[in-house]
């Protein structure tokens with residue numbers, strides 16, 4: 031394995047055995063993931079619900095043992111040196127992990143002490159972090175009374191209070207208002223400036239696009255594509271044209287005709303919509319409309335856009351991430 | 357050393373929770389108090405039957421009642437753990453380098469403290485009702501209840517970790533706790549029971565604890581029952597504690 035990478039996995043797998051109605055069923059949650067995360071980058075897992083994002087992160091954070099595969103984090107072998115890995119990483123789970131019957135301050139201090147910091151440092155850190163995450167006004171209240179956003183801020187502070195060199199964040203901004211999200215993104219970028227490596231999961235396209243240096247598209251426990259957001263979008267090599275029709279029959283028929291007559295890189299029919307990936311979309315648009323018109327197929331809406339990560343997702347998985355969110 | 361320090365941290369956290377919400381300490385006292393005021397008077401008129409000498413019913417009943425408090429008071433502590441597993445608090449502790457033993461031990465210690473306070477309160481209530489207390493024996497009996505609390509709390513935590521659900525936990529614990537208390541001679545001396553129940557009770561570790569508790573209250577510290585009772589509950593506590601820690605280590609795997 032390579033020194034350049036601070037997190038590396040080789041054929042990482044996790045199977046769960048779930049029992050339903052007395053029958054044992056094997057769920058392959060993670061099916062052979064190879065990761066190579068560079069020191070100091072923001073690496074994002076983008077994928078729909080159930081893709082295996084949390085499962086992968088739990089394995090990296092030492093609390094879930096892999097079914098098979100190798101993991102190296104910060105030079106340590108997960109199977110042999112979990113304790114050293116725990117010292118190197120901070121982990122903020124999807125559920126958070128705030129103790130709601132303690133105050134924010136107590137949560138922060140105990141967390142520091144568990145990482146082996148002395149009392150004085152723990153106290154100082156707790157104050158620093160309440161300040162940094164703008165929690166001073168509520169840090170002395172029991173966490174049970176916090177709003178969702180306040181609680182999420184405390185979750186994140188708990189994950190980084192011991193100054194880890196690697197941060198694993200499971201859906202850090204889920205449920206936050208746009209303002210808090212923007213604020214957290216800035217905070218995550220600041221951490222990167224400090225040299226911290228961040229591995230986050232998200233199902234927000236804009237979060238992956240704007241925040242991450244590298245994005246891995248993960249679906250059904252596998253990485254379907256990986257690269258910088260720009261490169262992933264460039265690889266599509268085409269603009270995306272979305273045509274909306276009145277009913278499914280029309281969209282199907284249009285899809286057939288378009289794939290025959292137009293030189294597109296891809297035509298995908300989804301419900302009443304047809305996605306067309308095409309070079310120089312602006313110039314081709316009139317031809318497309320003329321063709322449909324001459325076949326008496328009525329277009330109800332048209333949009334032309336440069337490729338987004340959703341198009342990347344659609345191309346690699348055959349599904350749209352946006353549809354999943356609905 | 358490190359594990360001891362972390363156990364203290366976890367203990368302080370749990371104790372703070374209890375101090376903030378002390379209502380449970382007292383709710384748990386409600387049942388034994390009911391037995392004390394509504395059941396014990398019935399026993400009084402029974403005095404004179406085998407195992408229940410006339411005029412000594414209080415002396416026989418209270419030590420058993422305290423064992424029952426230790427059993428039931430500690431049996432349901434797993435509920436709090438289920439909640440903390442669900443909200444990710446336990447997972448957060450497991451990601452730190454802190455000792456897994458400390459995560460369980462800190463909670464169990466808090467349960468022991470709560471139980472000892474309850475036992476002292478019940479004993480104080482019983483003195484006006486005619487209980488005579490031998491100080492040395494009483495202190496020893498507190499130690500016995502502490503060990504019982506460790507055993508029951510650890511078992512409760514092990515089940516909580518394995519089931520991760522309040523419903524399953526509740527029915528499992530009830531299924532276990534009720535026969536244990538019926539077969540330990542807490543309510544009535546087992547001397548009254550038919551032979552087959554007496555035989556069955558020999559398989560119940562807590563029937564020895566009840567015997568030990570009664571011997572201690574009568575000041576008979578060196579009694580064979582005391583030694584046997586202690587040995588049995590200590591072994592049981594060690595086993596269930598080890599089981600709880602092991603379950604925690606395997607929790608997510």
Ligand SMILES: Nc1ncnc2c1ncn2[C@@H]1O[C@H](COP(=O)(O)OP(=O)(O)OP(=O)(O)O)[C@@H](O)[C@H]1O
Nearest residue numbers: 046047048057059078079080081082083084085086
């Ligand atoms: N303890 C478990 N037992 C059985 N199946 C599990 C367990 N944990 C996760 N799974 C299954 O593994 C798959 C991956 O789950 P995972 O939580 O990793 O998804 P995710 O990508 O994080 O999704 P989300 O966006 O909803 O958080 C899912 O099908 C899930 O049901």
Ligand SMILES: [Mg+2]
Nearest residue numbers: 083084085124
């Ligand atoms: Mg998840």
